[in-house]
Amino acid sequence: MDVLRGARIRLSELSCAGMAQRRRPPVTAAPAPFRGHRRGWRSTRSAAVAAASAPRAGVPAGRRTATGAGKIRYPALAKESGVSQSQQLLIDRDLSVRRGDEMAARRSLQAQVTRLERELAQIVAEGFPHISPPQAHYLGGRPSAYALSSGAAANGPRLLSLEQLEQLRDHLAGALQDMRRRAQARLEHERRAHELLRCMKLEPGRYKFVRLPVSDLGQGNCGVWEVRPRFGLIGMLAGWWQVKLSSGCPLPRGSRAPRGPTHRTPPRAAVPPA
């Protein structure tokens, strides 16, 4: 048993050592900020998003998106008196990889925004008028009243930065969750209304004078199901109850003109003989 335990320990030590050896970064001439930039076990997309969006040690946040404008983008290196050729090659390679990563991340975010927007539009179209569209979203904060009225400043058409795309994706994902929740609640509301209508039709006497708008059933806006006594007072005393549907929406031409003497056509005047 001890022998087995010892062997197991040794095996685990060996495996851990092996993993540690595999995880050990290769010795390169690159400075510390560049060492971690390798593809590991993560998927390409998540790696691209993380590489493009996560702040990196030694790189100022404001410079993360400005790639390719110059040869050296890192102040620690820029302060040095000279950069060797191999270091410069590594810097160039890193910048091109980062540019590709950022582009992949942008493509991925745009695809997500497309899918979320389509789903949102679908839910709003199906749930109208009970589900209203989500509130307008302003990237980078709500603009001032002047900016809104003049159509100027921050909210015009522009190329979005990676952070703004992420912010937009998160907003749409949140809005979609909210809309799904509301759609589900609406479905549940309609299901309960259908159940109530079924019970009203089965046992109208138990639901005296209960009114159920057809809008609750998802069948339009006008009309009400109501449990009413048959033959008025007689039915009420005798316990004769029935479910009736009102006549629906008012006509577009309005109510009928009232009858009365004021609307009578005036008598035709006697035509004088020629």
Next chain:
Amino acid sequence: MSPQPQPPPGSSPARGASSQEAFAPEHGWCSQDVQRELPGLALLSNEILVGRAGSLTGSSPADISSRLRELSNRLRGAAAVGMRREPIPVAYRVFFRHIGLDPENARTPIEAAVLERMLRGGFLSEGLLADVLTIALIDTGVPVWALDADTVDGPLGIRASGAGERLGRSPEAPELPPGRLVIADASLPLAVLFGELAPGHEPRGRVRRLLLFALQVAGVPDLYVEEALWMCSAALESA
């Protein structure tokens, strides 16, 4: 909204078919960063000579007015609600998201037109040019704009505005914030993307040469964009 674009009013079927075969709008340029970021975006333009001797803002001929009335009757509340499921309007909604506009706040052209129809009870005639552009928009879902061709310098394209640039050549041209996506000619921005035209470059009065342009986004087939441009061209040339 109809999935099949209709021939424009004022053009006979035979003439329309032959002119459509020869119709080839010009593809505008797109700056490298815009092309890289928004790969489906394209600008198509077509220069025409207006057939009408009078003002373009004058009243529309009877066939265009009747077509507007027909569209008003065809497009009711249910169609307006169902528009969010149709591929062309949704493509423009998605594109609005991609350029930082919220379509719930800054409506896409087709949704703005439909909302206007709901609020006003119909597509009211606003002059020949506006009516023709509205008919093309409602029929195809693709927005078309018109510029006075005499004020345009070189081919149109899409780019981001630079620092201190102004929208148009007139002295009262507003200054654009840097990075705004604009429609520009060889020298200056002439319109904000899906926004207002530069003052002084809109066709007014008795303009003879018009430059029509439409914006295609990812998800909108070429056929619809060309159809929209062709409808406007045919209707204005024969007006």
